[in-house]
Amino acid sequence: MLEKILSGAEDTKFCIIEDSTEQPSRSIFKLYVSELTKKNDEVKLLLTEDLEENFLSGLAEAAQGRITIYDGYTDSCNWDGTNCNAAERLINDVKASPVGKVPIMICSLSPLLMRSSANVYRLLHLLTSCKGCQVVIANVHIDMHDDSVIVQLEYLASTIVRVKQNMECSTQHKKPTGKVIKKTEVLTIADDYSLDSCKELVALKMPPGGTTVAEPPNPAANLSFSLTLRETEKEARSQLVLLYTHKRSDIVPVVPSGGQIFYQPDEADDFDEDDPDDDLDI
16 A cells, blocks of 8 residues: 555545654655655655754665755744745745646644644645645654544545554555545665565454354253154154044035035034023014
8 A cells, every 4th residue: 555655556635644652653754755756856845843964864865865855843933034934935836846746745743733733734735735736745643632633634634644563554545436445564664764565464364163153052952851753753643643633534525516514513512592682672
């Protein structure tokens, strides 16, 4: 899934990388930057929590030459008047970009969200709606924000990457058709932050017979008598003539034609010769 997103095989406008203090995403984020520089002439990068020289350390020289950095960290609040709002400059440059569509990286959204979440949503909307924007990839520290903020970001994102232990990434990608794809991959990153391998983790299935299912208890297991019949008993039962079963064929005469009713009294029938309505004055 990662390779398809970076190569453009899977269309996405906003990809968010969720990390935490225990599971940082710096190496994975720099991997995204390194891989995008191989497929694009320019990658625009907005830095909000690190110096330029620190972030570029370890990247290949070819990758560094294709990164345009917007410094939003040195003077983030523009107290010295040197920042001139790096996010606004990024938006203006993307709108006026003559190269075509360029990927945009933001490292990270957390400092911007701490100041104003509304401005972050506005920034993401403006960037993703620009014709010169290919994709926006940003990371966020989920342990620094309320769940409501993360839910809103995930609603805007078409791809969500959750960083886990041992370079394991759980990716949830929403296609334009509405179909949702979920995959878990293990990444191997080289020293220059290029991708060595990307292996998908498949959930292990229990082999047949691996688990035993308890059979329901049999209530007839410990009885002193048998509830089933042997073949000889079945045959004897079929030959038994019951008292109320008529075997004689001469009791009911054969009707030549038409319909007739024959009644054969039974010993248990109770016949009363008196008129039951004799006491009524009719």
